[in-house]
Amino acid sequence: KQEVTQIPAALSVPEGENLVLNCSFTDSAIYNLQWFRQDPGKGLTSLLLIQSSQREQTSGRLNASLDKSSGRSTLYIAASQPGDSATYLCATIPSAGGTSYGKLTFGQGTILTVHP
Amino acid sequence: GAVVSQHPSRVICKSGTSVKIECRSLDFQATTMFWYRQFPKKSLMLMATSNEGSKATYEQGVEKDKFLINHASLTLSTLTVTSAHPEDSSFYICSAWGGEGPYEQYFGPGTRLTVT
Numbered sequence: 001k002q003e004v005t006q007i008p009a010a011l012s013v014p015e016g017e018n019l020v021l022n023c024s025f026t027d028s029a030i031y032n033l034q035w036f037r038q039d040p041g042k043g044l045t046s047l048l049l050i051q052s053s054q055r056e057q058t059s060g061r062l063n064a065s066l067d068k069s070s071g072r073s074t075l076y077i078a079a080s081q082p083g084d085s086a087t088y089l090c091a092t093i094p095s096a097g098g099t100s101y102g103k104l105t106f107g108q109g110t111i112l113t114v115h116p
Numbered sequence: 117g118a119v120v121s122q123h124p125s126r127v128i129c130k131s132g133t134s135v136k137i138e139c140r141s142l143d144f145q146a147t148t149m150f151w152y153r154q155f156p157k158k159s160l161m162l163m164a165t166s167n168e169g170s171k172a173t174y175e176q177g178v179e180k181d182k183f184l185i186n187h188a189s190l191t192l193s194t195l196t197v198t199s200a201h202p203e204d205s206s207f208y209i210c211s212a213w214g215g216e217g218p219y220e221q222y223f224g225p226g227t228r229l230t231v232t
């Protein structure tokens with residue numbers, strides 16, 4: 001059974017810092033890995049999706065990398081802003097087929113606070 | 117990205133009553149929808165997978181008679197919490213997948229259910 005772990009559980013940084021959020025997973029047989037953002041009391045916003053054949057994806061100040069063989073992904077946020085404060089979740093989807101078809105397995109999330 | 121809506125966003129009901137939550141994909145046809153439950157400061161827990169025109173598949177430990185799921189069309193899935201109790205109070209989130217591409221799921225904004 002896939003287990004996804006995110007470190008740290010919480011992170012507080014001053015505005016402008018570059019930061020890295022970590023995600024690890026136990027089963028490397030994934031189809032893709034997705035990073036989400038969740039604001040308090042809200043749904044999930046997809047930030048980046050990395051397919052298993054890819055090594056990284058970039059969107060604006062965000063860069064996500066994937067090392068499938070070691071079961072790790074990182075989300076890099078450049079020049080952090082107070083508006084980046086949220087919970088960041090990573091999730092994996094297993095390789096196609098079987099009863100786990102399409103099912104996301106989530107990590108516990110990293111609560112990020114960027115203070116002015 | 118694709119848009120998924122949920123209605124209502126918040127609902128308060130009395131113990132013993134039933135509550136229906138709707139999940140709609142607004143600009144694409146969702147062959148599969150997923151229903152999640154999220155407890156405070158916890159990650160998302162998959163409850164069930166809903167495929168259009170067929171019975172939902174429930175995760176272990178989720179009572180199918182308690183949480184009725186209907187996916188009658190390619191743009192609408194409903195979750196009905198029957199005979200609700202205070203312990204059913206939670207944040208319910210749906211996601212939708214169009215059945216193509218890298219299994220990217222799009223999430224609704226969530227529904228906050230409070231059972232008094």
